[in-house]
Amino acid sequence: MALLLLALLGLVLFRAVPIRTEMSDLLPPGQTPAAEFLLRELRSGAATTVLLAGIEGAPEAELARISRAVGDGLRASGQFSFIGNGSLDMSDEERELIFRYRYLLSPSTAPALFEAEPLKTRLAGLIEGLRSSASPLLARYGFADPTGAFFDLLRGWLGQSQVQLRSGVWFAGESATPRALIVARSKASGLDTDAQAAAMRIFQQAFAAADSGPARLLLSGPGVFGAEAAAAVRADVEMISVLSGVLILGFLWLRYRSLLMLLVVAVPLLAASLSGVAAVGLVFGTVHAAALGFGMTMLGVVVDYPLLLITQRRPEETLRQTARRIWPTLRLAAGAAALGLTGMMASGFPLLAQLGLFGAAGLLVGVMVTAWVLPWLLRDAVLMPRPLPGFVSQALTLLRGRRAVALAVPVALLVLLFGGGVRWEDDLARLSPVPQAQRDLDKELRHQLGAADVGGVVVLAAPRTETVLQQAERVGDALAPLMARGALNGFDSPARYLPSAAVQQARQASLPAADAMPPRLEQAAAGLPFRPDAFQRFLQGLEDSRALPPLAVADLPRLPTLAARLGPLLSPHGDGWQGLIIPQELRDKAAFQQALAGLGLPDLLWVDIKAEMEGIVGVATRQALLWCGLGGLGVLVLLAIGLGRRPGQAWHGGLLAALWTAAPILGAMLVTLAALMAMGQRLTPFHMVALLLAAGVGMDYALFFGTTARQGEVEAERTMGAILNCTVTTLLTFGLLAFCATPVLRGIGLTVAVGVLSAFLLALALSPRPASPLAAGEKAPN
Amino acid sequence: MMLRFVAALLVALALCRPVSAETTLEGTMQALAAIREAHATFSEDKAIPELSAPLPSTGTLTWVAPNRLEKHTTWPSEEILRIEGDRLLLQRPGQNIRQELSLDQSPDIRPFVEAIRSTLAGDLPTLRKYFEVSFAPEGNGWRMRLTPLSIRIRAALQLVDLHGEGAQVLRVETRGSDGTTRLRITPSP
Numbered sequence: 001m002a003l004l005l006l007a008l009l010g011l012v013l014f015r016a017v018p019i020r021t022e023m024s025d026l027l028p029p030g031q032t033p034a035a036e037f038l039l040r041e042l043r044s045g046a047a048t049t050v051l052l053a054g055i056e057g058a059p060e061a062e063l064a065r066i067s068r069a070v071g072d073g074l075r076a077s078g079q080f081s082f083i084g085n086g087s088l089d090m091s092d093e094e095r096e097l098i099f100r101y102r103y104l105l106s107p108s109t110a111p112a113l114f115e116a117e118p119l120k121t122r123l124a125g126l127i128e129g130l131r132s133s134a135s136p137l138l139a140r141y142g143f144a145d146p147t148g149a150f151f152d153l154l155r156g157w158l159g160q161s162q163v164q165l166r167s168g169v170w171f172a173g174e175s176a177t178p179r180a181l182i183v184a185r186s187k188a189s190g191l192d193t194d195a196q197a198a199a200m201r202i203f204q205q206a207f208a209a210a211d212s213g214p215a216r217l218l219l220s221g222p223g224v225f226g227a228e229a230a231a232a233v234r235a236d237v238e239m240i241s242v243l244s245g246v247l248i249l250g251f252l253w254l255r256y257r258s259l260l261m262l263l264v265v266a267v268p269l270l271a272a273s274l275s276g277v278a279a280v281g282l283v284f285g286t287v288h289a290a291a292l293g294f295g296m297t298m299l300g301v302v303v304d305y306p307l308l309l310i311t312q313r314r315p316e317e318t319l320r321q322t323a324r325r326i327w328p329t330l331r332l333a334a335g336a337a338a339l340g341l342t343g344m345m346a347s348g349f350p351l352l353a354q355l356g357l358f359g360a361a362g363l364l365v366g367v368m369v370t371a372w373v374l375p376w377l378l379r380d381a382v383l384m385p386r387p388l389p390g391f392v393s394q395a396l397t398l399l400r401g402r403r404a405v406a407l408a409v410p411v412a413l414l415v416l417l418f419g420g421g422v423r424w425e426d427d428l429a430r431l432s433p434v435p436q437a438q439r440d441l442d443k444e445l446r447h448q449l450g451a452a453d454v455g456g457v458v459v460l461a462a463p464r465t466e467t468v469l470q471q472a473e474r475v476g477d478a479l480a481p482l483m484a485r486g487a488l489n490g491f492d493s494p495a496r497y498l499p500s501a502a503v504q505q506a507r508q509a510s511l512p513a514a515d516a517m518p519p520r521l522e523q524a525a526a527g528l529p530f531r532p533d534a535f536q537r538f539l540q541g542l543e544d545s546r547a548l549p550p551l552a553v554a555d556l557p558r559l560p561t562l563a564a565r566l567g568p569l570l571s572p573h574g575d576g577w578q579g580l581i582i583p584q585e586l587r588d589k590a591a592f593q594q595a596l597a598g599l600g601l602p603d604l605l606w607v608d609i610k611a612e613m614e615g616i617v618g619v620a621t622r623q624a625l626l627w628c629g630l631g632g633l634g635v636l637v638l639l640a641i642g643l644g645r646r647p648g649q650a651w652h653g654g655l656l657a658a659l660w661t662a663a664p665i666l667g668a669m670l671v672t673l674a675a676l677m678a679m680g681q682r683l684t685p686f687h688m689v690a691l692l693l694a695a696g697v698g699m700d701y702a703l704f705f706g707t708t709a710r711q712g713e714v715e716a717e718r719t720m721g722a723i724l725n726c727t728v729t730t731l732l733t734f735g736l737l738a739f740c741a742t743p744v745l746r747g748i749g750l751t752v753a754v755g756v757l758s759a760f761l762l763a764l765a766l767s768p769r770p771a772s773p774l775a776a777g778e779k780a781p782n
Numbered sequence: 783m784m785l786r787f788v789a790a791l792l793v794a795l796a797l798c799r800p801v802s803a804e805t806t807l808e809g810t811m812q813a814l815a816a817i818r819e820a821h822a823t824f825s826e827d828k829a830i831p832e833l834s835a836p837l838p839s840t841g842t843l844t845w846v847a848p849n850r851l852e853k854h855t856t857w858p859s860e861e862i863l864r865i866e867g868d869r870l871l872l873q874r875p876g877q878n879i880r881q882e883l884s885l886d887q888s889p890d891i892r893p894f895v896e897a898i899r900s901t902l903a904g905d906l907p908t909l910r911k912y913f914e915v916s917f918a919p920e921g922n923g924w925r926m927r928l929t930p931l932s933i934r935i936r937a938a939l940q941l942v943d944l945h946g947e948g949a950q951v952l953r954v955e956t957r958g959s960d961g962t963t964r965l966r967i968t969p970s971p
Binding site for chain 2: 135535
C-alpha cells in the first residue's frame with residue numbers, strides 16, 4: 001500500500017520535473033575569458049552541430065552507393081547546412097561566381113603570376129592537358145584562366161585532407177576495410193539538443209532508407225553523445241538495480257527469512273529517491289539525467305537505516321520504541337552525512353550541486369521515513385534477524401577493539417605520501433558518461449576525415465567582418481614564417497575562404513594593365529600551337545576583375561559551398577563578429593604565442609584547449625575539495641554538538657567524543673584514497689561526493705558502535721549484526737558498480753565500497769570493548 | 783531479256799538481303815551486342831578552335847562486354863582511360879595523375895562515355911536515354927548520329943557521329959564545345 005502510494009507519487013513527480021540530458025551541464029563554469037570561450041564553444045560552437053559518420057561492412061562500390069543515397073537523403077531533409085561525402089559539389093551558378101572572382105579570391109594572385117616566364121610553363125601544361133581525355137574541362141577553364149588561379153583556389157579549399165576520393169565518394173585513407181565517410185552540419189543551434197538528437201535520427205533514417213543491407217553505420221556527434229551517454233547510464237543503472245536487488249533480496253532472506261523485509265527496505269529507499277528528485281526539481285527547475293542516475297545509485301545507502309532499525313530492536317521492544325531509542329544517534333548520523341553533501345551545492349559545478357542536494361535530501365527523508373513511518377507501517381509485524389553464524393560472530397568479536405587494525409591508516413598515509421599522492425583527473429572528457437568506445441570512434445572518424453585534434457584556437461572579435469578578416473590576414477602573415485620552418489603544419493582561417501575587401505582590392509590593383517598582357521602572352525605562347533586570339537576570354541576576365549566590387553559576407557547566400565566552409569570560422573557573436581584561426585599540428589607553442597603577441601592585437605585571444613580544459617577541471621576539483629573540507633568541518637561541529645548534549649559531558653568532551661567518533665571515518669577516507677590510488681583511479685569531483693557519502697555512512701557505524709558498546713555485550717552484539725548487515729548490503733550494491741561501463745559510476749562504486757568496508761572495519765577496531773562481561777551485559781539495564 | 787533482267791534483279795535482291803537486314807538500327811545493335819570482346823588500334827585528331835593545328839594521338843582500344851572499355855593512348859604521351867560499370871579511371875603516368883570518378887555522380891561526363899560504350903554494347907535503350915538516335919545505311923555500312931537530349935549537355939557536347947560496317951565501329955566524330963575530335967578505329971585480328 002505504502003509502496004503503491006510512493007510509486008504513484010513517483011509517476012506524478014517524473015511528469016512534473018523535466019529531465020535534461022545536455023552533456024554540457026557536466027561542465028563547470030568558466031573563470032577566465034579563454035575558459036569562457038571554450039565552454040561556450042563546447043555548448044554551442046560549430047563542433048556541436050557536426051555529425052561524423054563512417055559506413056563499412058560492404059564492398060567499396062556498395063558503400064559508395066549507400067553514401068550517395070544517405071547524402072541525397074540528408075540534402076532532401078533540408079535540416080543540414082553542409083553535407084560532405086564526395087567531390088566538391090558546387091552548383092553551376094556558384095562555380096561561375098567564384099570563377100568570376102578568381103583573381104580576387106586566389107592567394108596566388110600576384111604580379112609574378114602574369115609574367116611571361118611562369119605563363120610559358122602553364123601554357124605548355126595546358127596543351128598537355130588538352131591532349132588528355134580531360135580536355136573538355138581544360139578547354140572550358142584553361143583559355144579563360146591560363147594562370148590556373150581558379151584550380152589553385154579550389155585545391156587550396158580542399159586542403160591536405162586525409163580522405164581519398166574513390167568512386168566519387170570519400171573513403172578513409174588508412175583503413176583495413178573500406179569505410180565511406182560523411183560529414184554533415186545541422187542547421188539547428190548547438191544549444192538545441194532536441195534538434196541535434198533529431199538530426200541524428202534523420203541520419204539514421206537516411207541510412208535505413210538507403211537499402212543498406214549488411215553495411216553498418218558508425219555515427220558520432222553531440223546528439224549521439226547525449227543519447228549514448230543516457231543509454232549507457234540507464235543500462236548500467238538497470239543492470240545494477242536488478243543484480244543488486246536480487247543479491248540483496250537473497251541476503252535479506254538469508255538473514256531475516258522474511259519477504260516483508262524487502263518491503264521494509266524499499267519504502268525508505270523509494271521515498272529517499274523521490275524526495276531527491278523533488279528537491280532538485282524545486283531548486284534547479286530540472287533534473288539532469290546523470291544526476292538522476294548517479295543520485296539514485298548513491299541513495300542505495302539509505303537501505304542502512306531500516307536495517308539498523310529492525311536489527312537493533314530488543315526482543316521486548318516495539319519497533320516504535322526502538323525508533324525512539326536510536327533516533328538521536330540515527331538523526332546525528334544522517335544529519336552529519338547530509339551536511340557533508342550539502343557543501344557540494346556551493347561547488348558551482350551544476351551536476352555536482354544537483355548530486356549533492358539529491359543525496360542530502362534523500363538521506364534526510366530516508367531516515368525520517370525509517371524512524372516515523374516504518375514503525376507505523378509495521379505495527380504488528382515481527383521481524384527478527386537470525387543470529388549471525390558462529391564463525392562470523394567470533395571473527396567480528398575478535399576484531400572488535402583490535403587497535404592494531406588501525407595501523408592500516410598510517411600505512412595508507414605512507415602509500416599516499418610515497419606513491420606520489422592521488423592523481424586528479426585533468427581530462428574533462430573522462431568525466432563524461434559518454435562510453436569510451438563512442439569517444440574512440442569519434443576520435444578515429446575525426447582523424448580519418450583529416451580534422452586532427454584541435455590543440456588550440458585563436459579567437460578574433462570585432463564589430464565588422466572586414467576588421468575580423470583583416471586581423472585574420474595579419475595573423476596569417478605572422479604565421480607564414482613559422483610554417484616555413486616547421487613550427488606548425490598549417491592553419492585554417494576565415495580569410496582563406498573570404499579575403500578582406502582590402503586584400504581583394506590590393507589584388508585588383510596588382511593585376512597587369514590591359515595593354516601589358518597581350519605581348520606577354522605572345523611571348524609565353526611562342527612555339528606552341530595557339531591561335532593569336534586564343535586567350536581573348538582571359539583578357540576579358542582580367543578586365544572584368546578590375547571592376548568587380550569585392551566579395552563580402554552579404555554575397556554568401558549565393559555561395560552555399562563557400563558559406564558552409566566559412567561558417568564555422570566566421571560567425572556573428574553578440575553585436576559583432578567572431579573569427580577563429582585554427583593551427584594544425586602546432587609544434588612550437590612558444591614561437592607561436594610570440595608571433596601572436598608581436599601583432600599587438602588587443603582583442604586577440606589564444607585558447608590553448610588542453611591547458612584550458614585542465615585548468616577548468618582543476619578549478620572545479622579544487623572547489624569540490626574545498627567544499628568537501630568545509631562539509632567535513634561542519635560534520636565535526638555537528639557531531640560535537642550532538643555528542644556534547646549527552647548528560648554529564650562538557651562541550652570539550654563533546655569535541656573529544658566527536659573526534660573519537662570521526663577518527664575511524666577519517667582513517668577510512670585515507671585508506672580509501674590510498675586504495676583508489678593503488679587501483680590506478682584518477683580522482684574526480686564525483687569521487688569526492690562518493691567519499692563524503694561513504695563517510696556519512698561510516699559515521700553511522702562509528703556512532704552506533706560507540707553508543708551501544710556502553711550498553712553491554714548483548715546490545716553490542718546486536719548492533720554488530722545490524723551494522724554487518726548494512727555493510728554487506730552496501731557492498732552488494734556498490735561493489736557491483738565497479739563493473740559498470742560508465743567511468744563515473746565505476747568511480748562512485750569503488751569509492752563507496754572501499755570506503756564503507758574500511759569504515760566498518762576501522763569503526764569496529766576502534767570501538768570500545770563492551771562495558772561489562774557477557775553475563776553482566778545480559779542483565780544490564782539501559 | 784525481260785526474264786534475265788528479273789533474274790538478275792532477284793539475284794541482286796538475294797545478295798542485298800542479308801546486307802539490308804543488318805543495316806537497320808536494331809540489326810546493327812544486335813550484331814554489336816553479339817561481340818563479347820574486341821581489340822583495335824586508333825588514331826585521333828583533336829581540333830580545338832583556339833589551336834592553330836589539331837592535336838594527334840594514337841593508341842589501342844579494348845572492349846569487353848558488357849561494360850568495360852579501355853582507351854590506352856601510347857603516343858605522344860601515355861594515358862589510360864578505363865571505364866568499367868559506374869567507374870571511370872583516368873591515369874597519366876607521365877604527369878603522375880590518377881583520377882577516379884563515379885559516372886552516376888558525373889552527369890556531365892556520362893553522355894561522352896555512353897555514346898561509345900552503349901554503341902559497342904549494342905545497348906539501344908541506354909543510348910536513347912541520353913540521345914536522339916538517327917540511323918541510316920551509308921555505302922557498305924551505316925551511319926548513326928547521336929544528339930544529346932538534355933539542353934544542359936548540349937552546351938558541352940553537340941553531336942556524336944559514328945560510322946561503321948556490320949558489327950564494326952570505324953569512325954567516331956565528336957563535336958563539343960572544346961572542338962571536334964575525330965577517332966579512327968582499325969580492328970585488330
